[in-house]
Amino acid sequence: MENDIVIQKAIKCIEKLFEGNSDGHDTQHTIRVFQNAQLLLRSYPEADPFIVSLAALLHDADDHKIFNTENNENARAFMSENGLSDEMIETICEIINAVSFSKNRGKTPKTLEGKIVQDADRLDAMGAVGVARTFAYGGRAGRSMDESVQHFYDKLLLLKDEMNTEAAKQIAILRHDFMKNFLQEYESETEYKWI
Helix, strand or coil, X not given: CHHHHHHHHHHHHHHHHCCCCCCCCCHHHHHHHHHHHHHHHCCXXXXXXXXXXXXXXXXXXXXXXXXXCCXXXXXXXXXXXXXXXXXXXXXXXXXXXXXXXXXXXXXXCCCHHHHHHHHHHHHCCCHHHHHHHHHHHHHHCCCCHHHHHHHHHHCHHHHHHHCCCHHHHHHHHHHHHHHHHHHHHHHHHHCCCCC
16 A cells, blocks of 8 residues: 555656646656556566566656756655665656667666556557657657658657567557558658649
8 A cells, every 4th residue: 555655646646747848758757657567567466566567656856958957856755755775766766767679779667667658658659649649749849740750760669579478569660660651651741742
């Protein structure tokens, strides 16, 4: 029961941290990553659900694109205030630090919990949600639509083959196919033909 209370407090914490942010790295993204992690946990009962849940909820609490913090400052403050042991804090911070695609390309998290959280985050960058997030972030960053489309080739279409768990690989296949279909349609609609 105590773990459930900490999870509820973590949700409130991220709601406050991401207040006013709507560029795809926001409360809704974090909740979807949390939900993806819960879905993946069903296939891996040996994983620690509290560690997975808390790492999923806090994975963007110190994202460099949003916050000017160091050493997981926001995540550590929340966990310390809620009485987590130093060992648990370090475990969760290690998982959080293994999530970023750009910083961890080709690297596999050491623990099953880390693999689940990394997969849960990457799944949210794929499919219909991935398409929506790409353009939301691109608009905030001043990118044209074509520049945002390039992000699919630079990152999003690579994610299917970067999944760690079999459960995530199955979901990723469907989301990957959706993105490929979207790109085909986008290219068809934006192809300039002079008549």
